[in-house]
Amino acid sequence: MFIKWIRESQIAAGILTIIRLYVGYSWITAGYGKITEGFNAAGFLQGAVANASGDHPAVQAWWASFLEGIAIPNAGLFSFLVAWGELLVGIGLILGCLTTAAAFFGILMNFSFLFSGTVSTNAQMVLLTIFILIAGFNAGKFGLDRFVIPFVRKLTKGKFSPGESIVS
Template structure:
């Protein structure tokens, strides 16, 4: 019943818009500063690997192995992905464009930060993002998804040529 309300109700669409704007603003500002000021994730990544040792490790061994074997040697790529990922997730959520995709990738980044031993606002962001994901289309209805999703649906059903205008 609650899920149906989240997915179909106009009031829910309004509340989801507020949540979407809050989460999007958080991502956008974090990403903007990283893109504008430059961002190097290597210190964070090495710190996360260090948190995997000791009596009460904050980072699981399997995640530390991934970070040590994949992320640390490619810190430049991961720095780029984090900075631009945060910025684009924020834009997608604020504009309500490809909302569920933006929310999904934002949640994946939140989980990566949580796995790396950083709590901060990540758990709160995951919780709020769950509502956006469960609501699906209704979360972006008050936004560009009102136009983008029907266009994509027409394209995938073969009823529209990709060069056709959305307006025609």
Template structure:
């Protein structure tokens, strides 16, 4: 199954459809937040912390501590990261550029939203993202990864293997 996911051209086409769907979902979410002009993560963060108390808390205590001590004091940074992160993840997935990194960062955001007590489509996006992530390079085969990854590998190999130098004679 793993080899099929990582090497089959038909699967690469299906993964491209999944990748583009995920990208569209991310890009529309990010674009709406950027152009809407009123997105601020502060209310969401405070709401998540409020869900960490009571008889049946939706947010675990350790996550609420993170939100209170890190996210809320830096709410403007998190607002920026969510808006632009969603947009850039969407663009990367649609183009198939740095696909594995983009889907991994999308999954981190989805898990963050789930940890904060949001259900929505996050679980579905994580599940689809797992297939894209496990497929590796095959997920970006019909995208810019087809050109970018070999180019970067060739540049990296040249830096790792400098030409042999002859020792200087004394």
């Protein structure tokens, strides 16, 4: 019942717009700050790895292995991806353009930050983003998705119906 309401109700679309704008603003300001002030994730990544030891590690060993083996050697790339990813997720959510994709990449970053031992507002952002993801199209109804999604559906020429996998 709640799922149907959040995916179809005009009232839910209005509430989701407010949530979307708040989350989008949070992302866009974080990303803009990183881009304009310069951002280097190397120190953060090394700190996360350091928090993977001790009696009660804040970072799980499997995630620390990923950070040591992939993220730290490519800290420049990860710095770029985080800064621009945050900005683009924020723009997508504020404009309501490809809202579900923006929310997905935003929650992916939030989980990455949480896995790295940073709490801050990430848990709150995850919770709010879950509502956006569950709502799907309705979350961007009062945004550019109203125009973009029908266009995208037209491009695919009805080859896929909602809920159908695009992978065989």
